[in-house]
Amino acid sequence: AQSVTQLGSHVSVSEGALVLLRCNYSSSVPPYLFWYVQYPNQGLQLLLKYTSAATLVKGINGFEAEFKKSETSFHLTKPSAHMSDAAEYFCAVSSYSSASKIIFGSGTRLSIRP
Amino acid sequence: DAMVIQNPRYQVTQFGKPVTLSCSQTLNHNVMYWYQQKSSQAPKLLFHYYDKDFNNEADTPDNFQSRRPNTSFCFLDIRSPGLGDAAMYLCATSRDKLIRRTESYEQYFGPGTRLTVT
Numbered sequence: 114a115q116s117v118t119q120l121g122s123h124v125s126v127s128e129g130a131l132v133l134l135r136c137n138y139s140s141s142v143p144p145y146l147f148w149y150v151q152y153p154n155q156g157l158q159l160l161l162k163y164t165s166a167a168t169l170v171k172g173i174n175g176f177e178a179e180f181k182k183s184e185t186s187f188h189l190t191k192p193s194a195h196m197s198d199a200a201e202y203f204c205a206v207s208s209y210s211s212a213s214k215i216i217f218g219s220g221t222r223l224s225i226r227p
Numbered sequence: 228d229a230m231v232i233q234n235p236r237y238q239v240t241q242f243g244k245p246v247t248l249s250c251s252q253t254l255n256h257n258v259m260y261w262y263q264q265k266s267s268q269a270p271k272l273l274f275h276y277y278d279k280d281f282n283n284e285a286d287t288p289d290n291f292q293s294r295r296p297n298t299s300f301c302f303l304d305i306r307s308p309g310l311g312d313a314a315m316y317l318c319a320t321s322r323d324k325l326i327r328r329t330e331s332y333e334q335y336f337g338p339g340t341r342l343t344v345t
Contacts, residue, residue: 122267145333147333154315154339154341155338155339156317156319156336156338156339157270157317157319157334157336158336159333162333201267203269203270215332215334217269217270218269219269220267220269
C-alpha cells in the first residue's frame, strides 16, 4: 500500500524567503513521486516528478525537490518565494506497475507575505 | 498544445435536476479519470476508464455515472444532485503503458468544473 503525508496544512513565508513544503511517503515498491500545484479555481498542474533517475529534481517556476529514500521524504523547496507562488500544493505517489492510482496528500496551502 | 478541456467551467443546477459535465482531451491517452474536490481537500477519485473498461471506486455513490463514447471524450452524469455534491469536478488523463523506467503515470488535469447546487 502507498500513502503520502504532508506536514503542515498551511505554510506562510515572506516574499523572497525560502519555501519548504514537507512530504513523506510510504510505499512497498519503488515509488514515483510528484508535486502538483493548484491555483484558485484551476485544475492541478504538475510541478515536478521523481522517476528514479536523479534524486534532485528540478521543476517549473524555480521549484525543486530531493528524493531521500532513507528518510522516505520528497520535500519541495524554492530559494526565494514570489507572490505568484501562493497556491495549494499537493504531493502524490504512484507505482511503476499501475496506471490507475495516484495517491494524493492532503495538501499544503502556501501564503506569501509582502 | 495537447490538453485536457472541461466544459462548462461553472455549472449551476437545481437540487435533484440531472446534470452532465464534459471532458475532452487531445493527448490521446487511454486512461481518463474523474475526481471530486471539495474546498481545502485533496481530489477524491470517483472512477476511471482504462480504455473502454470502467473502474468504479468502492465508495462512489450510485448517483454518479460516467460515459466514454470514444478515446477523446468522457462525461460525468450526476443523476440527482444533492447539496453535498457541490464541488469542483476535475477530469484527468494519463498514459497506460510505460516504455522507459524514466516515464511515469503522471496525470494531466483539466481546469475543472465548479458545480453549484441550489
